[in-house]
Amino acid sequence: MDIKNKYTPDTEDLIKSVKDYKLHFTILFAVIISEYIGIITLDFMGISIVLMPLLYSLILAVAFYLAKPVYWIKEKQSERSSAIMMLLIGPLLAKLAIASGQNIEIIFNAGPAILLQEVGNLGTIFAALPIALLLGFKRESIGMTSSICREPQMAVVIDKYGFTSPETRGFFTVFLIGTVLGTPFISLLVSILAYVLPLHPFAFGMACGIGSASMNAAAVASLSTIFPQYATQMEAFSGMANLIAMVTGMYVYIFVAMPLTEGLYKRLEPPINALLKRKKAKKESC
Amino acid sequence: MTETISSKVLIEWIGILVIFSIISAIGNVIGYHYPFMESLVGMLILCGISLAGLIIETYTPWDIPSILYISILGLLLALPISPVSDFIIYYTTRVELISLTTVLLAYAGISMGKDLGDFKKVGVKGVVVTFFVIFGTYVGSALIAQFVLMYTGMI
Numbered sequence: 001m002d003i004k005n006k007y008t009p010d011t012e013d014l015i016k017s018v019k020d021y022k023l024h025f026t027i028l029f030a031v032i033i034s035e036y037i038g039i040i041t042l043d044f045m046g047i048s049i050v051l052m053p054l055l056y057s058l059i060l061a062v063a064f065y066l067a068k069p070v071y072w073i074k075e076k077q078s079e080r081s082s083a084i085m086m087l088l089i090g091p092l093l094a095k096l097a098i099a100s101g102q103n104i105e106i107i108f109n110a111g112p113a114i115l116l117q118e119v120g121n122l123g124t125i126f127a128a129l130p131i132a133l134l135l136g137f138k139r140e141s142i143g144m145t146s147s148i149c150r151e152p153q154m155a156v157v158i159d160k161y162g163f164t165s166p167e168t169r170g171f172f173t174v175f176l177i178g179t180v181l182g183t184p185f186i187s188l189l190v191s192i193l194a195y196v197l198p199l200h201p202f203a204f205g206m207a208c209g210i211g212s213a214s215m216n217a218a219a220v221a222s223l224s225t226i227f228p229q230y231a232t233q234m235e236a237f238s239g240m241a242n243l244i245a246m247v248t249g250m251y252v253y254i255f256v257a258m259p260l261t262e263g264l265y266k267r268l269e270p271p272i273n274a275l276l277k278r279k280k281a282k283k284e285s286c
Numbered sequence: 287m288t289e290t291i292s293s294k295v296l297i298e299w300i301g302i303l304v305i306f307s308i309i310s311a312i313g314n315v316i317g318y319h320y321p322f323m324e325s326l327v328g329m330l331i332l333c334g335i336s337l338a339g340l341i342i343e344t345y346t347p348w349d350i351p352s353i354l355y356i357s358i359l360g361l362l363l364a365l366p367i368s369p370v371s372d373f374i375i376y377y378t379t380r381v382e383l384i385s386l387t388t389v390l391l392a393y394a395g396i397s398m399g400k401d402l403g404d405f406k407k408v409g410v411k412g413v414v415v416t417f418f419v420i421f422g423t424y425v426g427s428a429l430i431a432q433f434v435l436m437y438t439g440m441i
Contacts, residue, residue, distance in 0.1 A: 015294065018301035023396070028309050030392040035317030035385065052384060053317060054391040061395025078400035081393040087302050088393065090336025090356050091310075091329070092386045097360025098332075098378050104365055113434035123426020128418035135411045144415050148423050151351065173408050177416040180398045183391060186420055193425070199432045200441040207427035213353075214387050215420070221384035235383065241427075243357045 014087070017080035022072040030060040039225055050191040050222045055184045085179075092213040096239035103236035110202065114241050117206050118248060124148060125261050132170075133265075133272040140170030146261035149174040150212050152249035160258070178212070187218040194226045201227040205234030209241025211249050216242045291344050299340060303333035306389060313385045320380045328377035332386075335360050 017023065034053040042049045064070045065078065100107060107114065124145055132141035143161065147153045149171050161167035186208075194204060201223065208219035220238050224231035307329035314325040339356030364371050364378075398405070405412075435441045 014298045014302065018298050018305070024305050024309065027389065027392045027396070028312065030395075031309055031313045031389055032316055034388050034392075035313045038317055053313075053388045054384065057388045057392040058395045058398075061392045062398055065396055065399030073396060073399070075400050078397050081397035084302055084306075085390060085393045085397055087299065087336075088306055088386070088390050089353065090339060091303070091306065091332035092383075092390065093353055093356045094332040094335040094339075094360040095378060095381065095383050095386065097335075097357040098364040098374060099383075101361040101364030101368075102366075102371070102375050104361075110435070110440055112438055113431050113440065116434045117427040117431035120425075120427030120430040121423045123424075123429075124419045124422035127422025127425070128415055131418045132415045135415065137411070137415070141415070144412075145419055145422075148419060151353070173412045174416045174419055176401060176404065177408065177413055178420065180391075180394050181413065182416065182420055183387060183394075185417055186424065189421060189424065193428070197425075197428065199428055200435060202435055202441060203428050203432035206431040207424050210420075210423050210427065214390055217383045217387045219424070221382075221387070243354075243361070246353060246357065 014080075014083050016076075017084055020077065020080055023077045023080060026064055026070070026073055027061070030057045030064065033057075033060060041225065047192055047195045048226065049188060050225050052184070052187045052218060052221060054187065054218055058180070058184060089213050092217055093242075096213065096216060096235070096242060099232075099235040100239035100243065103232065106233055107236055107240050110206070110237060113202075114206055114209075114237060114244065117203075117241065118244055118252070120207065121148065121210060121245065121252070122257055122260065125257065125264060129261060129264055130268060130272070133268055134276070136276060137170065138269075139166040140173070142258075142261050142265055143167035143170030143172075144174045146257045147249070147253050148210050148212060149178055150249070152211060152246055153253045156250055156253050156258075178215075182212065183214045183218045186215045187222040190219045191222045191226060194223060201230040201234060202237060205230065206237045206241045208234070208238035209243070209245055211242060211245035213242065291341065296341075299337060303337060304330075307333055309389050310381065310385055313388055314380065314382055317385055317388075318382045320382075324377060324380040328379070328381040331374055331377055332360075332381065335363070 034057040037056055038053060040051040042051065064073050128145035129141055132145050143157055157168055157171045190204060204223055205220065208216050216238050220235050223234055307326060310329050311322055311325040314320045315322045336356050338359055339352040342355045343352035362368060363374050
């Protein structure tokens, strides 16, 4: 499976990347600037939008890659960074797990809610499948919208649909975009939702555990800026929810999410397809 | 699949994790004003747990990813009954969770560089669908959590 190699640390890349001190100094530089700017809260029509340092460091890093004067950041460094990233998920997960272990008592009290909210992860199918179909995606949409498209589901989708299938292609589209843009996106999303939806901070906190360590951390940090008094509990709840999502992710995907997406696809695809065709015909006739 | 880690790979893992620890500790000093040495110790603990997870994955026969070993190990070490929990909690609270994502996303930005062409090909449509995937997953979970928390009388 060569695509798996693309997303798991390549030993060759790792070995060379340790000694690539220019790369690490560039990262350090981006981090220092980003942390120095710090968290900015913008007031926008009564909604506070929380801007996190992770957003600036992402933008700075892309800018460094594109900037010609930064000649030491090239494609090779880009490949090495991918390999490094996979390794850095570990400490992030360890931090979340420690928050859960430390607060195990309050987690037990909230047990039923943490377990059941995992069902809500299926919300992606109802929210995103119609959108994907309306945008003109076909079988790709099944791979795209049946899950949050992280590592636990990767093997399943390749195994079921085959490596070169449209479903797998769709899966990797969302995987790739989610890896980079998902983290800043969710940090902005939760800061807006915290004002729009009248839910308890505990509910917002648990929902952050969607099976991606970086998205989890970004979402919880945004929430902690808005509800500082609940920061500890939200971190603990989300860490536990994230762990459960990772453990159960594969099975929920095989036995529930995939059949559900297939079923909904069969119902939605014909009418949406007809709608798109009519629109196209209309456009051509005028 | 059991395989052995060559000492070379092990050294590289440690190398990257140490670099990550130093960068994150500096980030914590600047962003959150924690003492450098305490943040660094906290980071080294987190990286030690990760390394243990990676090693366990390599030496166990079943196909369980290292992320699960790392999570379970971190959880167990921090439980109130764990003899090292006080030590671990003291130092790891000197590391802000979000500071780790700042470093991670800096590497993500550089790694995105080579995929910029792919992003253009997928275009805005792919980005829109991805945002709805995240939106649906998050809101679905938050609504159910709220309902169950109210039903069980926790809030």
